[in-house]
Amino acid sequence: MKSKKKMKRKRMKKGMLLAELYRLFTVRRLMTGIFLVAIIAVISVSDLISIDSINWPAELKQSICDQLQITLVFDRYKSLYVIAASICTVTTFPSDIKNHVLPYIRQRTDFDSMMNARLFAIAAYIIVIMIGGFLLAGVVLNPFMTIETRGSSLYGIFQPLMNSKAAWIYLVLMSFNLAMSIIPVCYLAAAVAILKPDEYVAVGAGFFVFYLLFYFTGSLPWILSYSSLTSEPGRASVGEVIYHVVFFTICSLAAAKCVKAVMQKRFLNGMD
Structure with missing residues (x-):
């Protein structure tokens, strides 16, 4: 009997996960998110784009990696990426609360799942x-x-990639590092959106949480500075790259606990 219950719980957890993945990874929502991020990235370097540069030799063209990396130093562009992610993810919480979807979900699975x-x-x-x-x-x-990029010496351990088409790999690592830094911000924004179920609050909360994190950690050493860690993946060593991932993972787990606590409180108060 116990084994059957365990199997049933596993199926329920798997089904819940698949349902949430299907919900977010619809063609429309996925394309919306990708296009929003791409538009922000292109706009951030738009000053360097000219029609004439199409015919320039590669030696005279600006580097995509260099310029996108520079834009991530500035908070205004990172905040736009946070807003884009919040629009596509955090807004699902107030939507579910307003439409009274959560009680039906809870009938099919437990809270943690x-x-x-x-x-x-x-x-x-x-x-x-x-x-x-x-x-x-x-x-x-x-x-x-x-x-x-011709300034490949600035990329540390990634230097061998930067003089060839393998620089696309660094672009992936750069965006992955940015994504890892945005996840805990969106989680904290979700906690606010649960307390105040409103789509505009959900988007605005991500923006304000982002700047609060940067404000309170800006004067700290780089090892704890959210601004420094989000600007680039670790370049000095493999250990630094791993540290970035571990740091943002810990932040995400802490933020996830906050979201769970707020949602649990809402359920206990009968406000679902």
Whole structure:
């Protein structure tokens, strides 16, 4: 009997996860996220685009990796990526609360399975749209710029990649690092959106949480500075790259606990 119950729970958890993934990874929502990210990336380097540059030799063209990396130093562009991710993910929480969907979901599965599935799906979605958006932006910018960079010595352990088409790999790593940094921001924004179920609040919360994190960690050493860690993947060593992933994972887990606590409180108060 116990084994049957365990199997049933596993099927329920798997079904819940698949349901959340199907919900976010619809063609419309996925394309919306990717195009929003790509548009922001292209706009961020639009000053360097000119029709004449199409016919320039590769040596005279700006590097896509260089310029997108520079834009990530500035908070205004990173905040736009946060808003794009929030529009596609965080807004699902107030929508479900307003439409009274949560009681029906809870009838099919337990609280932890429901929240874990949703939070995992959000994380996966953000990673996919960031990587997809940056790659799409790279394709759009490729006629005007070049993926290779002449300043490859600045890229540390990634230097061997930067003088060839393998620089696309660094573009993926750059967008993955950005995605990992946005996940905990969206989780915290979701907690706010649960307390105040409104789509505009959900989007605005991501923006304000982002700037609060940057404000309170801006003066800290780079190892704890959200601004520094989101600007680029670790370049000095493999250990630094791993540290970035571990740091953002810990932040995401802490933010996920916050979301669960807020949602649990809402259920206990009968406000679902």
